[in-house]
Amino acid sequence: MNFNEQNHPFDTATQLTKGSGIYYGHTSERYANMVGPFGGVVAATLLRAVMEHPERKGEPVALTINYAAPVSDGDFNIKAKPVRTNRSTQHWYIELCQEKDIIITGTAVLASRRDTWSATEMKFPDVPTANEVKNFPLEGMPSWVHNYDMKIVQGSPFSFSQPNTKDTSDSVTLQWIQDKPRRTIDFLSLAAMCDAFFPRIYVRRKQMVPIGTVSLTVYFHIDSETLAEHGNKELLDHARALQYRDGFFDQTAEMWSPEGKLLATTSQLVYYKE
């Protein structure tokens, strides 16, 4: 896999300096969320520590990131440990710390893929092309949103002026997304985009409440060659929540190429307060 060496803000935000068995990084103001950095960039940074590790073997197929505490703006360090290396798979445990506190944990599975019988069962959604959809106004949005060209086809959270009692029937969102400025996709930016959704509860309730992702899982369904072929084109993302109960809701989503190739599927569990 080749990293983009283009000084894109995303590469700067996930940049790591190697110490002895440890990686040092710094949060990026450009990808700030309402409190701390955008969780998608945090996930990408943990994965980058694996991708840059000299003992890495293979490409990511599964990634789980647990947000144990809010990341403070400033310095952090990451330890990525290959806990098990097999012939065709490799398992990692990853920790992000600030001072001596564990803030984020993660596990990653890497693999060497082989050509096999393949099939896509999920149907590519019926949507207008990205060119046919308008961007939404960016005023008042957290910094990270400004780094994406996002076009919401269905399931926008932006009608906060409506009465709170409005309880729409579902939280399904369809959106086109790409990095702004454009950047050739890789596993890191794909992982970040897996978290680049407005929270399902905002969409469902047309109301903002305190939320925070507690755990994010990404399954990568493609290799770096397929990503290179994709280049810097937009993705179509399809997300929904299945259940909100007693302070936690889930989100599952698919990340498609415009040609209908399923690049990744993802799920997350999100804390909410109300």
Next chain:
Amino acid sequence: MNFNEQNHPFDTATQLTKGSGIYYGHTSERYANMVGPFGGVVAATLLRAVMEHPERKGEPVALTINYAAPVSDGDFNIKAKPVRTNRSTQHWYIELCQEKDIIITGTAVLASRRDTWSATEMKFPDVPTANEVKNFPLEGMPSWVHNYDMKIVQGSPFSFSQPNTKDTSDSVTLQWIQDKPRRTIDFLSLAAMCDAFFPRIYVRRKQMVPIGTVSLTVYFHIDSETLAEHGNKELLDHARALQYRDGFFDQTAEMWSPEGKLLATTSQLVYYKE
């Protein structure tokens, strides 16, 4: 949470003896799969190490188990470490070892739930009751299957005598399941049942190929009180694969009570060879 103290085979299979900062267990022949133990019981055993840990605070909301290597029949030990304890959430890292090798890793998020606005978006499937569906013949099935009362409503893999070229259009499975003998459900048995599906690729292709789960994630949507109310009734499970490509496929599933309460949602990534 109260564990079942009834000497049920499931409790015996997940039983742990506490050493100093470490838990010792032994695989159960009764829950054997074709090679090694049934992955659902492995996941439940790692979660049990967390549930029995004196520092545990709260109940599980998210669990990810990574199958790094095959578990050999025999002894194992589990280290469960509370990496971060917050006011209302607690994050764990878990490792199962045999001899000195790391075989399984996992992370768990525990939480204290509060009453909030709640809603279920996923629809309970239209199915006959468990009483109206027949069990399938157990001849030739691995041992673990005999510990469940499983009734497949749709999406059975059992027509292996058909030509391999038969490529059905989807792998959607609907099945009723409960422990056999009956056992009051808890987080452990629910976690195990999240893995109690025949592999999607068997359903899709009506053909057996070598497979192995590499990563399993469970989101628990209920607390122990709700599980106690559920008692030992059956669950309705709804599973499908979205993508099979180059040696890996995914599975996502929902675990319902017969009354339409969504108890858990789960996803897994599975290696396949062909």
